[in-house]
């Protein structure tokens with residue numbers, strides 16, 4: 226039963242009709258993770274400790290704000306702000322006392338690591354509690370996908386005859402396949418996803434080309450065929466984002 230937590234969203238993604246089933250899985254996961262962080266169940270001290278330390282990336286702090294739970298977010302960010310302010314004060318005061326005691330903090334050589342303040346701030350700026358949670362769960366999705374791929378011929382067929390993947394998820398599948406498949410099975414899987422990418426990129430290229438040709442008066446009266454949404458579908462293939470819905 227426990228494995229269904231991961232196999233259900235994986236199957237939902239595979240059954241979707243978009244340009245990348247793994248983007249569908251990831252987008253849903255992102256929506257539920259953002260909503261969960263501001264839910265009442267979440268206001269536990271140990272989790273608060275993690276959000277205080279890791280903070281949020283630009284995209285996710287904006288998504289949290291857009292949830293409209295001003296009190297919940299206000300309480301969470303007040304705690305984080307205080308935590309980070311205290312940490313910074315402590316680092317700055319230990320830097321000052323080292324400077325007073327004559328240690329040459331500012332005469333740093335190229336090979337020496339940057340100051341503790343820089344190191345700390347860089348780490349905080351680069352971390353995001355929500356990104357971390359999503360990445361960890363997405364790893365479980367990949368594991369569930371390969372488990373299903375090995376035992377379910379239907380999943381094999383969907384992988385083979387689907388619309389391919391975005392570039393990012395193609396790379397993730399290609400690389401993580403080594404963890405779950407061996408020998409001939411690994412080679413066959415990589416061949417299948419590569420052939421699918423090739424075929425589907427040609428399809429999207431042709432759609433996008435026709436989309437641009439439709440701006441030419443000579444083709445103005447020709448049918449659009451499958452090209453009306455070729456531009457957002459191309460952006461999804463290249464970058465894994467849907468510009469029309471975000």
Ligand SMILES: [Zn+2]
Nearest residue numbers: 245248391394
């Ligand atoms: Zn994707």
Ligand SMILES: [Zn+2]
Nearest residue numbers: 282285353356
């Ligand atoms: Zn993030």
